[in-house]
Amino acid sequence: MSSDDLSICIQGLGKRYEIYAQPTDRLKQMMLPRLWKAAGRGERKYFEEFWALREVSFSVRRGETVGIIGRNGSGKSTLLQMICGTLHPTEGTVHVSGRIAALLELGAGFNPEFTGKENVFLSGLLYGIAEDELRRRFKEIVDFADIGGFIDQPVKTYSSGMYVRLAFAIAAHVDAETLIIDEALSVGDVRFTQKCMRYLRDFQQRGTLLFVSHDTSAVLNLCDRAVWLESGRMVMDGTARDVVEQYLAEQHANDRNSTGQKVALRVSAAKGSEVDAIGRGRAATDIVDSRIDILNGKAQRNLIEIFEFDESRINSEFGAGALRIRDVRLCGEDGQLCQLTCGGELVDLLIEADVLWPIDGPVFGFYIKDRLGQRLFGDNTYITYQDALIQAVAGERLQARFRFRMPILRSGDYSIDVAVATGTQQEHTQQHWIHDALAFRASESTMRHGLVGIPMQAIEIERAGANA
Numbered sequence: 001m002s003s004d005d006l007s008i009c010i011q012g013l014g015k016r017y018e019i020y021a022q023p024t025d026r027l028k029q030m031m032l033p034r035l036w037k038a039a040g041r042g043e044r045k046y047f048e049e050f051w052a053l054r055e056v057s058f059s060v061r062r063g064e065t066v067g068i069i070g071r072n073g074s075g076k077s078t079l080l081q082m083i084c085g086t087l088h089p090t091e092g093t094v095h096v097s098g099r100i101a102a103l104l105e106l107g108a109g110f111n112p113e114f115t116g117k118e119n120v121f122l123s124g125l126l127y128g129i130a131e132d133e134l135r136r137r138f139k140e141i142v143d144f145a146d147i148g149g150f151i152d153q154p155v156k157t158y159s160s161g162m163y164v165r166l167a168f169a170i171a172a173h174v175d176a177e178t179l180i181i182d183e184a185l186s187v188g189d190v191r192f193t194q195k196c197m198r199y200l201r202d203f204q205q206r207g208t209l210l211f212v213s214h215d216t217s218a219v220l221n222l223c224d225r226a227v228w229l230e231s232g233r234m235v236m237d238g239t240a241r242d243v244v245e246q247y248l249a250e251q252h253a254n255d256r257n258s259t260g261q262k263v264a265l266r267v268s269a270a271k272g273s274e275v276d277a278i279g280r281g282r283a284a285t286d287i288v289d290s291r292i293d294i295l296n297g298k299a300q301r302n303l304i305e306i307f308e309f310d311e312s313r314i315n316s317e318f319g320a321g322a323l324r325i326r327d328v329r330l331c332g333e334d335g336q337l338c339q340l341t342c343g344g345e346l347v348d349l350l351i352e353a354d355v356l357w358p359i360d361g362p363v364f365g366f367y368i369k370d371r372l373g374q375r376l377f378g379d380n381t382y383i384t385y386q387d388a389l390i391q392a393v394a395g396e397r398l399q400a401r402f403r404f405r406m407p408i409l410r411s412g413d414y415s416i417d418v419a420v421a422t423g424t425q426q427e428h429t430q431q432h433w434i435h436d437a438l439a440f441r442a443s444e445s446t447m448r449h450g451l452v453g454i455p456m457q458a459i460e461i462e463r464a465g466a467n468a
Helices: 023-038 076-084 116-126 131-145 148-152 160-171 190-204 216-222 240-258
Strands: 006-019 048-061 065-069 091-096 100-103 178-182 208-212 225-230 233-239 303-307 316-318 323-331 340-342 346-355 362-370 375-380 397-405 412-423 428-443
Touching: 006 076, 006 208, 048 076, 048 091, 048 208, 048 225, 048 233, 065 076, 065 216, 065 240, 076 091, 076 100, 076 178, 076 208, 100 160, 116 131, 116 148, 116 160, 131 160, 160 190, 178 190, 190 208, 190 216, 190 412, 190 428, 208 216, 216 240, 225 240, 233 240, 323 412, 346 362, 346 412, 362 397
Parallel strands: 065 208, 065 225, 100 178, 178 208, 323 428
Antiparallel strands: 006 048, 006 091, 225 233, 303 340, 303 428, 316 428, 323 346, 346 397, 362 375, 362 412, 412 428
16 A cells, blocks of 8 residues: 555554652753763663553555544543644654544633634634635534524633534534544534534545544444554554454453453354244234333333424435425324333324425335434335325325334434435435434433343243253
8 A cells, every 4th residue: 555545654653751759850850860971870760651652553544434442541532632743752653644633622722712703713724724715614614513602702601512513613614634533522412413423424435534432333333444542552453343342342341350250252243043024914013022111110211302393493404305394293102292202112203294396106214313323223115105106296295104112222312314205215316304303312221232222022031951
């Protein structure tokens, strides 16, 4: 691979800090070694060495997305600061090609006394953008940040979410070839996080992304490769799936070993199994979790708060326009609008759309996503109606209904993308797609692992007889 194909090249990188027990030791270290050297005596150190990073080497190709994972104190932030040039290495080299935009620690690069507007120009100039160009892009930056009148207030008055909104908006509009994100998306509301994730996926098509997160599911979702750091050294560099699986296995083992339970590490690929296909025309079987009363009992209830659809607050949408979605709502078994539901309860997702032009074969669909934009599940109406073509005329309103049991969800924010298209599964035209049409929040979850919990029809322990 030629150097022209690389965005980042790191060789033998290391960063050492000198830890002094008391302030006077720092003064002694500055003066006494020179005197001893002049007197021909051996040197003495008045500090302890701490290597935050050592012997790290890897390269990132142009257009590649690489995740950096590791526990707190593993050296991730130190590595990023040296890549960005805000920290000088003690040993090794870093070569970076093209302009880098970075979101490191919260508010880095902002002057707290300046207003948001002044910090936009300050940061833009530091990135090398001309003032005239910044003025042309200013409205786009402000619209992306969506902090309203706070853009004219000192950033010291901002909440952590506002800091991230403004910082990300600036980074998204400086034409960077490489973007570095250090846990910035852990702050902020679900709608803005979704907007950022959509931007990152679009950026992946044209630039290089270095993504640091403790959220391994986000790394799996975004990254081609992952690099695992531990105690300042690189443990593994490989595909995101392989690295994350090894990392999680190691963390699980460490957690268990710390409690005295010895756990041997073994990561193996799951074997394939035959699946009985469900044929058309079979009646649907509703699976109710036998533990539903326990799962949603007073002590540990998977309560889900649903926020109403507001057409005036649509954040992102697209489509050809033959149909337009006018309402999206979740209803309970009684048909009433849900403001609260629980994991495992039966719900109806209703999507209503106005027909603006005559069309044949409308296809409604949805995705439920977590806060990072990972699609947890979804479905559409195509298979159900492919042999019964619906013809719609202008002026009609169509309603699609999806009935399912709400899965048991981990605590956090979620959203629903809804869409209506024309065509087939393989070839279709999106007439109207709304990102984050509905938002909801799950709390007090019984979920501990995975993304969603599905209803269990039965959970049993049986005596299988004596050991052979």
